[in-house]
Amino acid sequence: MRGESWQTAEIPGPKKAHVITDPRIVASLIKRSSRPILVVGGEADEAVVNYAIELSKAVGMPIAATPSTLKAFAERGFKDAHPFSAVEIGERLRDPDWEGLDGSGQYDLALFMGFKYYVSWLILSGLKHFAKRGEGYLTTVSLDPYYQPHASWSLPNLTRERWEENIKGLLHHLGR
Amino acid sequence: MGVKGVKVKLDELETAIGRFKGLEISIGRVVEEIPEEPIGPTPFPSIADLRDWDLKLLRRYRPFYMPFCDLCCLCTFGKCDLTQGKRGACGLDMAAQQSRIVLLACCIGAATHIGHARHLVEHLIEKYGRETPINIGEDAVEIDMPVTTLVTGVKPKTLGDLEMVLDYCEEQLTHLLSCCHTGMEGNNLDFESKVFHAGMIDQIGMEIADAAQISAYGFPRADPEAPFTEIGWGVVDTSKPVILVIGHNVPPAVEIVNYLIDHQLYGQVEVAGICCTAHDITRYNAGAKIIGPISWQLRFVRSGIPDVIVVDEQCIRTNLITEAMKIGAPFIAASEKCCHGLPDRTHDDPDAIVEDLVSGKAPGALILDPDKVGEVAVRVAMEIAPKRRKSGILPSREEVVEWAKRCRRCLECRRACPNDLPIPEALEKAAKGDLSALEALYEDCIGCVRCESACPQGIPIHSLIASAARERMASERFKIRVGRGAVQDVEIRRVGGPIVLGEIPGVVALVGCANYPRGGIEVAEIAEEFARRNYIVVATGCAAMSMAMVKDEEGQTIYEKYPGVFDAGGVLNIGSCVSNPHIAGAAIKIARIFAKRNLRANYEEIADYILNRVGAVGVAWGAMSQKAASIASGFWRLGVPVIVGPHGMKYRRMLLGRREREEDWYVYDARTGDRVYVGPAPEHLFYAAETKEEAMVMIAKLVMRPSDTTKGRAIKLTHWIDLHKRFYGRLPDDLHLYVRRKADIPITMRDEIMKFLEEKGWQERPIPDPTLLKRLIRG
Ligand code: SF4
Ligand code: SF4
Ligand code: SF4
Numbered sequence: 001m002r003g004e005s006w007q008t009a010e011i012p013g014p015k016k017a018h019v020i021t022d023p024r025i026v027a028s029l030i031k032r033s034s035r036p037i038l039v040v041g042g043e044a045d046e047a048v049v050n051y052a053i054e055l056s057k058a059v060g061m062p063i064a065a066t067p068s069t070l071k072a073f074a075e076r077g078f079k080d081a082h083p084f085s086a087v088e089i090g091e092r093l094r095d096p097d098w099e100g101l102d103g104s105g106q107y108d109l110a111l112f113m114g115f116k117y118y119v120s121w122l123i124l125s126g127l128k129h130f131a132k133r134g135e136g137y138l139t140t141v142s143l144d145p146y147y148q149p150h151a152s153w154s155l156p157n158l159t160r161e162r163w164e165e166n167i168k169g170l171l172h173h174l175g176r
Numbered sequence: 177m178g179v180k181g182v183k184v185k186l187d188e189l190e191t192a193i194g195r196f197k198g199l200e201i202s203i204g205r206v207v208e209e210i211p212e213e214p215i216g217p218t219p220f221p222s223i224a225d226l227r228d229w230d231l232k233l234l235r236r237y238r239p240f241y242m243p244f245c246d247l248c249c250l251c252t253f254g255k256c257d258l259t260q261g262k263r264g265a266c267g268l269d270m271a272a273q274q275s276r277i278v279l280l281a282c283c284i285g286a287a288t289h290i291g292h293a294r295h296l297v298e299h300l301i302e303k304y305g306r307e308t309p310i311n312i313g314e315d316a317v318e319i320d321m322p323v324t325t326l327v328t329g330v331k332p333k334t335l336g337d338l339e340m341v342l343d344y345c346e347e348q349l350t351h352l353l354s355c356c357h358t359g360m361e362g363n364n365l366d367f368e369s370k371v372f373h374a375g376m377i378d379q380i381g382m383e384i385a386d387a388a389q390i391s392a393y394g395f396p397r398a399d400p401e402a403p404f405t406e407i408g409w410g411v412v413d414t415s416k417p418v419i420l421v422i423g424h425n426v427p428p429a430v431e432i433v434n435y436l437i438d439h440q441l442y443g444q445v446e447v448a449g450i451c452c453t454a455h456d457i458t459r460y461n462a463g464a465k466i467i468g469p470i471s472w473q474l475r476f477v478r479s480g481i482p483d484v485i486v487v488d489e490q491c492i493r494t495n496l497i498t499e500a501m502k503i504g505a506p507f508i509a510a511s512e513k514c515c516h517g518l519p520d521r522t523h524d525d526p527d528a529i530v531e532d533l534v535s536g537k538a539p540g541a542l543i544l545d546p547d548k549v550g551e552v553a554v555r556v557a558m559e560i561a562p563k564r565r566k567s568g569i570l571p572s573r574e575e576v577v578e579w580a581k582r583c584r585r586c587l588e589c590r591r592a593c594p595n596d597l598p599i600p601e602a603l604e605k606a607a608k609g610d611l612s613a614l615e616a617l618y619e620d621c622i623g624c625v626r627c628e629s630a631c632p633q634g635i636p637i638h639s640l641i642a643s644a645a646r647e648r649m650a651s652e653r654f655k656i657r658v659g660r661g662a663v664q665d666v667e668i669r670r671v672g673g674p675i676v677l678g679e680i681p682g683v684v685a686l687v688g689c690a691n692y693p694r695g696g697i698e699v700a701e702i703a704e705e706f707a708r709r710n711y712i713v714v715a716t717g718c719a720a721m722s723m724a725m726v727k728d729e730e731g732q733t734i735y736e737k738y739p740g741v742f743d744a745g746g747v748l749n750i751g752s753c754v755s756n757p758h759i760a761g762a763a764i765k766i767a768r769i770f771a772k773r774n775l776r777a778n779y780e781e782i783a784d785y786i787l788n789r790v791g792a793v794g795v796a797w798g799a800m801s802q803k804a805a806s807i808a809s810g811f812w813r814l815g816v817p818v819i820v821g822p823h824g825m826k827y828r829r830m831l832l833g834r835r836e837r838e839e840d841w842y843v844y845d846a847r848t849g850d851r852v853y854v855g856p857a858p859e860h861l862f863y864a865a866e867t868k869e870e871a872m873v874m875i876a877k878l879v880m881r882p883s884d885t886t887k888g889r890a891i892k893l894t895h896w897i898d899l900h901k902r903f904y905g906r907l908p909d910d911l912h913l914y915v916r917r918k919a920d921i922p923i924t925m926r927d928e929i930m931k932f933l934e935e936k937g938w939q940e941r942p943i944p945d946p947t948l949l950k951r952l953i954r955g
Pocket of ligand 1: 251264
């Protein structure tokens, strides 16, 4: 299946994201990853924060969250959200030598939610081109309800309802 | 005498600095004597002369590139796929390509200002004579052009003197642009150094343009009490003929006002502006009015209110002539840079041009003589206004509903809209007669009409939004101080100490265009927040306008509420885009006046001073243009961090520090030569925030400087922590990096912060006399 960018003019390529046709794909990427991280952006609403917490808890995955969402995470008693703005976490995920949130080194999988379309579009492009990991590159996944061509994997453009179905499906396959 | 010759001569002088004082330096036509001040190490620097300084900055503030596209298509070898480490046919990699694109953008921006300055200087010399003195602040300003003096070492005295400085700018710009050619520069950091150079040269170009127009036209000269004028859609008296001026190069608009005055017509015709020409015409004559920033172009034109539209250069909607034709308003192009396909009528009899435009025989004219533009615009406006009766093309309420019914919910408009506005949803409601959702889009709409281009049904979406917001637009009436120009020396004397010691928490410069993610109201909110907290808020360009377009409960705008002085809690409209160097100039003059540092050709030392001591931050919340890119880069090299809104990420690269990388945050203590850790201050040089809250917290953070006294740091921490808690609900995680001594801790938060510091294992550390330059170590 070919993805189509949400913003019409953002013609991608040659390298474009694979479309996530089934949430099982993401579940298996997460299960196979030795160090996944979830990145939450400035457009995250309550639902995104709730799903992010669920995802994090499902596999013990830390969250790098834009500081404006910290209140929402704290109100839910969630402690594993670390404040980084979009460009700050982008720059760190790019650097193969970054020590990570816990000092144990870089991540091999980064999932993104709650971003303005063009913000994650740009961050994901930076990572696609520059986030070297050994011989390869960081795997990135966009979990927002629109196709993000610069991710390694992205959901397609979705209505809010279909998007929630996908996220719930992902949680289900992660055992939540 | 060429600039090269100048340099040799100055280099010779440089060797004599230590031994001779009171040298007279002869540079072409510029003869200047500053007996107490020798020439510094880098007069008229070439593109690599400040490279060491740039690399120091770039080692700390590393570029993070975010390519727009995987390809390069700049030469016929291409397209080349540069994805993931691939190189193009010329050997270039993606990092170098991205930095090359940034350099290209900055060259375009700098060329625009320098070209503007050249046209302006030529015109003003012709009109007022080359001996016209440079005077931007009467006796209140000692150094009229601090950026020029800092970079080149010279101090221009007359309009004629500006020409050779422009020669230098144009020469540098040519070299910089040549570096973008295939097979030239290959290293991304060297491209970035050239980006900084372009920004620095751009600052000179802007400074020349503004110094020339202030001097010749008598704009306010560093005046804290600059008069008020009106801004907003509703300020135009539609019973009169209306001339709309758009752009940045003010002579045609000046001649319109002059013609009105000379022919006793002043007051009978409304002269209203959009974008920087509006700023500058109100600096010339506060009776002129401002409609608003760049995004107001189409909605105002479509209203039918303008009877004649005069455009000069920059940021003009490029198909505006077709919009003018739709409302039957003649269109006059006044710059050879933007001819818009019109016949050149510069040498025609004004009677003939007026006749053709009024009768509709010709939709517009290219007139490259500002005097003639003045005459033709006024005469046409007066003759055509009674015939046109302001007929616009904004649909009526009923027509809006009918248009909305044609919508097929295909989403193409929303997918074209840069702000992803929910247009189809709003139209669905409008089709049922409820225009509220459509009206709600007004604030966030930047007026680009990409939605209309995309709509397969041909629905005039932007017009529908404007029509739904008609009442609101008509009620837009605000007060703004006209651009005051430079900051006075006496103001610097008063605040230099408190700024460097940190007691005035910072200078926040709100600049740039109107590509806002959520409307101009956010700029007003940011300005208000920091003015209320006793920062100094300075503004230029579209941002200065947007700040004015909000009233408080008492009906006052920010310019009415706060004084126009460069002091704590002041809110200053500095002027148009080309007035930006007055902001840089204020920072430079702090080093000169407060710290008695030499300015002449002493760029690196002054930039080092500003980076380490002057808590200034630029905020370009709606940065859009290539000019905004070069303006920002001029500030980076000078050590002033810049924050942009989320659209600013599309400049494709940030310059980001890493707070946890301790080794990046050492400086020399100029007293001892010791290497001392000072914490990540300022943390970033170029940063994009997603939300206004994030921007505000970051502003409060980026004003911290290594040299802050404990008292000053405590004040800065108070504001940062307060904003952080308000928006994020807790203490900053990296607070310990910014507390150097116990005395830094704000007293009211002492217990809470001490507990936090103990958990982090914090220890007191010294406060040095900070510098990145080894040669400045005294001990
Ligand atoms: S400039 Fe270099 S990378 Fe670009 S198209 Fe030409 S060969 Fe390819
Ligand atoms: S004109 Fe307004 S609504 Fe239309 S695309 Fe531009 S910003 Fe969006
Ligand atoms: S593009 Fe036109 S038809 Fe399609 S949803 Fe937008 S307004 Fe309706």
